[in-house]
Amino acid sequence: MKMEKRQLRWAKLDNAAKIYPAARRKNWSNVFRQSATLAEDVDKDVLKVALSVCVKRFPTIAARLRRGAFWYYLQEVSSPPEIMEEYSYPLTFMNKKEIRKCAFRVIVYKNRIAVEFFHSLTDGAGALVFLKNLIAEYLERKHNISIPLECGIVDRGQKADDEEIEDCFLKVASAVSQPRRDTDAWHMSGEIESGGYLNLTCFKLPVGEVIAKAHEYDTTLTTFLSAVMMRSLLDLQNEQNPSKRKQKRIKLLIPVNLRKLYNTRTLRNFAMFTIPEIDPRLGEYTFEEIIKIIYHKMGAEVTQKHMGSIISANVRDERNPLLRIVPLPIKNIVMKAVFNAVGERKSCLSLSNLGAVELPEIMKKYITRFDFILGVQAAAPYNCGVVSYKDTLYVNFIRNIRNPDLERHFYRVLKEFGITATLESNRK
Secondary structure: OOOOOOOOOEEEOOOOOOHHHHHOEOOEOOEEEEEEEEOOOOOHHHHHHHHHHHHHHOOOOOEEEEEOOOOEEEEEOOOOOOOEEOOOOOOOOOOHHHHHHOOEEEEEEOOEEEEEEEOOOOOHHHHHHHHHHHHHHHHHHHHOOOOOOOOOOOOOOOOOOOOOOOOHHHHHOOOOOOOOOOOOOOOOOOOEOHHHOOEEEEEEEEHHHHHHHHHHOOOOHHHHHHHHHHHHHHHHHHHHOOOHHHOOOEEEEEEEEOHHHHOOOOOOOOEEEEOOEEOHHHOOOOHHHHHHHHHHHHHHHOOHHHHHHHHHHHHHHHHOHHHHOOOHHHHHHHHHHHHHHHOHHHOOEEEEEEEEOOOOHHHHOOEEEEEEEOOOOOOOOEEEEEEEEOOEEEEEEEEOEOOOHHHHHHHHHHHHOOOOOEEEEOOO
16 A cells, blocks of 8 residues: 655745845855753764654754745755764855755764754754754653653654744734844954864853852843953954044844743744944943943843834835735845845844753753854854853854954953853864
8 A cells, every 4th residue: 555645844934034045155054053962972873763753843943945936935854864974163054955955954973962053944942942852852762761841842742833833023023113224333354264164162151150240240141241242342343453433333243032022932933133232432331331231222122012113124024015026036136135234244243142951850961061053144253152051151152264362352351250261162
């Protein structure tokens, strides 16, 4: 008897995801990585089975990018991708052919499981759910344990529910739109690495020390780290260009997970951002002033009303009946021009804090570490991903230039505050 072929699910790209295929270029693809380091080497055969289960459970993440007449869309993959060996550096270029076959990678190196995602699939929070469930499925099969459905662990035998695959941007857009106008930021420069090589530097920090220091300034860990980063950027620009009159604004892009703000469990992209800034031409800034700038910026903008008005501008374009019938090649030209004009030129880099990874208690003894690594920006050489697990905060700098000037200043600022930093690097 002939088996009936399973119908593969497809989905429109969510509102945030639409820009990423258009913004791609020959030497840049918007890909990020999440990884977990286990207490023992990975059994690839068991991982293959676990992956085959998870690709069916998460159809909008385990997907490939397809091209339609008017828009790109996602189609779930029919079978899991081959598990790959680690390259000499993370986040190697994901070309168009690869994205159209499968827009994520699973990479194993000794005791580490890494997943790299093209950003149209999901954001950091959605990716973490996928990674945690892949590990849970692996551990249950490898160690014959039962993991409770908590801390983001779901029933992998059930189909994805409607809320998980919903494009929440369309639901929360307000009736009033915020203008997109913004000022440009200072961009670091340096000698570009050959062959697309990316330098990764990880700062391992005792999370208790960082939280304690943040509390001294009556602020959060994210705000404190962001202030350290802005202070480091300010010091670096002073070093490279001492003339205050010629300096440019220091602007930090801080992504905001909107799921708690709008009470949703979507696994699609559902994040916006806030961009605190400092104009060094106005004079010197104390660390307390930087903290206040970030705190008040986030306080004013991380609200349903403000975020809804920002989202509204993007959704309005998507719903424009004339734009909807414009052929995809023309849309791509327009969206790439918009991305180049109002995208990453507006910040020095992103600092994306995934937060503390929470796991069911039974999983913790099998996992020693998590990492979150962003790709470099399209027009700037740096980015920074942050995540904490157990007692350690992992701050991962990625850059495509040779000299670690920003890392040097970041280390110095941390040292001023008495925070102990252990550094790791993949430097050749």
